[in-house]
Amino acid sequence: MEHVTYMRIRQAQTLLETTGNMLEHIAASVGYHSNDVFTRAFVRCVGVTPSHDRERR
Numbered sequence: 001m002e003h004v005t006y007m008r009i010r011q012a013q014t015l016l017e018t019t020g021n022m023l024e025h026i027a028a029s030v031g032y033h034s035n036d037v038f039t040r041a042f043v044r045c046v047g048v049t050p051s052h053d054r055e056r057r
Contacts, residue, residue: 005045009045011029012027023039
């Protein structure tokens with residue numbers, strides 16, 4: 001399951017960098033039904049929130 005989470009977050013990072021989609025849409029497109037769950041998983045894997053990751057890229 002850890003590998004699946006990692007792959008989902010990597011795809012989300014790509015979408016954050018290459019699209020202007022809202023976080024909710026990105027979360028859903030990588031398989032998260034809840035933006036809160038997505039954000040917690042993202043922070044666990046990357047160390048920052050998705051919006052902060054988007055800003056720094």
